[in-house]
Amino acid sequence: MSFSTLGLSNEIIRAVTERGYTEPTPIQMQAIPAVLLGKDLLAGAQTGTGKTASFTLPLLHRLSSDKSKGTANGYPPIRALILTPTRELAAQVEESVREYGKYLKLNSMVIFGGVSIHLQKQRLKGRVDILVATPGRLLDHVHQGTVNLSQIEVLVLDEADRMLDMGFINDIRRILALLPKQRQNLLFFATFSDKIKALAAGLLNHPTMIEVARRNVTADTIAQKVYQVDRDKKRQLLAHLIRRDSWYQVLVFTRTKYGADRLVKQLGEDRIQALAIHGNKSQPARTNALTKFKNGSLQVLVATDIAARGLDISELPHVVNFDLPNVPEDYVHRIGRTGRAGASGEAVSLVCVDEQHLLTDIEKLIDLRLPKEVVAGFSPNPDIKAEPIPNGRQERTKAGGEKRPARSIASPQISTKRKVAPPATNGDRSSRSRRSAKGDR
Structure with missing residues (x-):
């Protein structure tokens, strides 16, 4: 199978080919058609399987095919929001959006903490069709009135399991409350858990579920x-x-x-x-x-x-x-x-x-x-006794420095259609103000 059989536009196929990709991976073969149909998606895949392209490619196709409506201030609205847990991942995803969408008339932007918010404010005054963000910095912009999420058509939670582990659940809930109820939701995870089930249950509408490998396994390569x-x-x-x-x-x-x-x-x-x-x-x-x-x-x-x-x-x-x-x-x-x-x-x-x-x-x-x-010269001394390592969840950083305890949420069941591939609102400012300035925001 080639990318051209998945229903993507010629402009996207051209960009994908220029990056050296000719055949879609298992996660891409299943996710791209589902996203193009407008379905909510719950997708799990091992890292390194081409997950980013599985949502960026159909997202670009959908937005380029449908014309956007202008907002009251005359600016085109932000139509798609991609949330990631870390700065590095946010930058990587937005780079992929730009590369795959280089022949399309769509603009993207990435916002995260640790850099000037003023430059981001200036950029947000122009056209931004696709916004990639870490949750904390996105809420900073919401509180300052520099971003409007009222016309989001597609929401992507990338590495959703990691965001939950890092204590982002309350930020995610605040962001969800700002979005229109009618939208497409795409939730991607690497490791499945009860917390992911619970998040999906409250977020997704009759989602298609895709898993391209056994859960919590390492790659054969x-x-x-x-x-x-x-x-x-x-x-x-x-x-x-x-x-x-x-x-x-x-x-x-x-x-x-x-x-x-x-x-x-x-x-x-x-x-x-x-x-x-x-x-x-x-x-x-x-x-x-x-x-x-x-x-x-x-x-x-x-x-x-x-x-x-x-x-x-x-x-x-x-x-x-x-x-x-x-x-x-x-x-x-x-x-x-x-x-x-x-x-x-x-x-x-x-x-x-x-x-x-x-x-x-x-x-x-x-x-x-x-x-x-055991390497010669580095043999363990059998007389050395074990020392305790702190039990439980290891220190969680909000992708930047502040320790965040793992949080739990209820885990109701969700109804999904399962596909398995072959193997191979302003928030609480008082609590937010206490966050480390060095943390990913």
């Missing part, structure tokens, strides 16, 4: 391995592996922001160039680090789970879990940065005695026993 090591030898082992195996592009995950900064400093002492991205870094610093990493001028990028989703790096060869995540699902999202779009990748975890229970939880989730290895 990723070679996974565990190196067992003492906690105080992890940094030396990482440097050893980078040199021994000539790793040239490595994404390393740590549990905390402090740990990320410390590891960057230590790798620098080993003459291995590294930079960190996390919530306490300014947006220009994060963008600079990511740009260098993508173009190959930076060997190691150290990140907290803020980057576990939203980083789309072509053919990223290596992901390292310097610390295992407290939440098993985050392991799936982390290593999903490699092995994307059919490419091969390697995911390595450095596991000390403190983390054995976390490793057990991960193996149970993905239903796979990971191969384990």
